Amino acid sequence: MDGTMSLRARGLPASAQNGKEFPGSLLYKTNMRLPKRLVAHRCVLVLCIVLGLLGLVMVSFPLMERGTSKPVEWHINPAHKQRVHKYVQGVLEGQCRPSSTRHSLLARLPASSLETQPFLWKDVPLSDDLFLYPPPFGFKGIRGRVEELLKLLPDSASVVQPGNTSNKCRRCVVLGNGGILRGLGLGTLINKFDVIIRLNSGPLGEFIDDVGNRTSIRMSYPEGTPLHWMDTDPQTLFVAVVHKSVDISWTSAMINKLSVPLWDWLFFWQKVPSEIPLKPDKFRLLNPQVIRETALYLLKYPAPKPRLWGSDQNVPTIGVSALSLASLLCDEVSLAGFGYNLSQQGAPLHYYDHLSMSFMLQQTMHNVGKETELLQSLVKEGTITDLTGGIHCSFCPS
Numbered sequence: 001m002d003g004t005m006s007l008r009a010r011g012l013p014a015s016a017q018n019g020k021e022f023p024g025s026l027l028y029k030t031n032m033r034l035p036k037r038l039v040a041h042r043c044v045l046v047l048c049i050v051l052g053l054l055g056l057v058m059v060s061f062p063l064m065e066r067g068t069s070k071p072v073e074w075h076i077n078p079a080h081k082q083r084v085h086k087y088v089q090g091v092l093e094g095q096c097r098p099s100s101t102r103h104s105l106l107a108r109l110p111a112s113s114l115e116t117q118p119f120l121w122k123d124v125p126l127s128d129d130l131f132l133y134p135p136p137f138g139f140k141g142i143r144g145r146v147e148e149l150l151k152l153l154p155d156s157a158s159v160v161q162p163g164n165t166s167n168k169c170r171r172c173v174v175l176g177n178g179g180i181l182r183g184l185g186l187g188t189l190i191n192k193f194d195v196i197i198r199l200n201s202g203p204l205g206e207f208i209d210d211v212g213n214r215t216s217i218r219m220s221y222p223e224g225t226p227l228h229w230m231d232t233d234p235q236t237l238f239v240a241v242v243h244k245s246v247d248i249s250w251t252s253a254m255i256n257k258l259s260v261p262l263w264d265w266l267f268f269w270q271k272v273p274s275e276i277p278l279k280p281d282k283f284r285l286l287n288p289q290v291i292r293e294t295a296l297y298l299l300k301y302p303a304p305k306p307r308l309w310g311s312d313q314n315v316p317t318i319g320v321s322a323l324s325l326a327s328l329l330c331d332e333v334s335l336a337g338f339g340y341n342l343s344q345q346g347a348p349l350h351y352y353d354h355l356s357m358s359f360m361l362q363q364t365m366h367n368v369g370k371e372t373e374l375l376q377s378l379v380k381e382g383t384i385t386d387l388t389g390g391i392h393c394s395f396c397p398s
């Protein structure tokens, strides 16, 4: 099931959220037109059930798929592996250019982005435009809950930013979960980056030879978070991404080591973990401005509109949002494990499961086109580097 989380990042959280808000608003408005309301309510109910069943089918499908398929056989060309290692080594040993990634991204961002902070804090005033849009672009209508959550977290002055041991120039690597990482043996090189950002449930364990064993940040929303925590790095921060208001309650429960309220379970589209074994000072709340900037200015998606049903194609995946976050934490940003090559149908889709690339062709919710276009142009212009070459390979023989 882990395998599909990244694929579903955009669609389902949105519909889950609506499932919560819509019936609620109906209940409050009992007036003269009651029968009409009741009919509307029934339609909503039927829709809910249909969507629920559809969701079940989609969630169980990859399970069946995995049950019947054999591990993907995949052979790495030794010459290719050598080229990748040489390239990553070059990136690590090259001159580190202070603020270079953020500086280049700012050319695509509005002037206000100069002020963007990666995380929110209880001791830093929350700007008003944070409350213009609903999650994941803002915290419209849930200011109180956000402030309650922030009270559980440390204040900004008491913590150091990830990787900030001195004023040295820092390199971030954002680890995607792509099968392109499998067998490349990049673990020890990845460990040399100052800040290592992992996404959702991307596991370590038996895969550390390929993906390293350090984790500076694990960034996820509830449904993407590993059910069994694997990061042993004492530095690990959990960065919570909020897609719907119930994600705030879940994050608070994780910090307080309390159980998730029964009612809240209804609004998750997939099983969520019931504990994260980190101290409260290791949790952070991602500033939704980071996602808004990514959507509106980097991907040039239209401004978020209130929707009743259906998925929103205009929410960036967690991978691209992580790249924006990394640009705020580090001087240089690299990607690894990004990109799908659909013409290699037998290749592994993720580095950790048995799905093959052909599975992607059956996905309709995942539209990687715009993001790939953005990432390709960022790699080509030198704003970021792509260590594994799945987005744009600058070290492959042409």
Ligand SMILES: *[C@@H]1O[C@H](CO)[C@@H](O)[C@H](O)[C@H]1NC(C)=O
Residues within 6 Å of the ligand: 160, 161, 164, 165, 166, 167
């Ligand atoms: C990193 O730490 C140095 C002092 O060690 C401090 O001057 C600097 O402002 C910090 N940078 C960030 C981004 O926190």
Ligand SMILES: *[C@@H]1O[C@H](CO)[C@@H](O)[C@H](O)[C@H]1NC(C)=O
Residues within 6 Å of the ligand: 213, 214, 215, 232, 233, 234
């Ligand atoms: C990663 O592996 C190295 C080498 O085996 C070990 O020294 C280090 O403690 C490990 N780090 C973590 C966070 O597990």
Ligand SMILES: *[C@@H]1O[C@H](CO)[C@@H](O)[C@H](O)[C@H]1NC(C)=O
Residues within 6 Å of the ligand: 341, 342, 343, 344, 389, 390, 391, 393
């Ligand atoms: C995708 O795979 C095909 C077939 O192996 C290869 O020719 C092509 O160069 C690959 N594309 C990228 C972007 O790596």
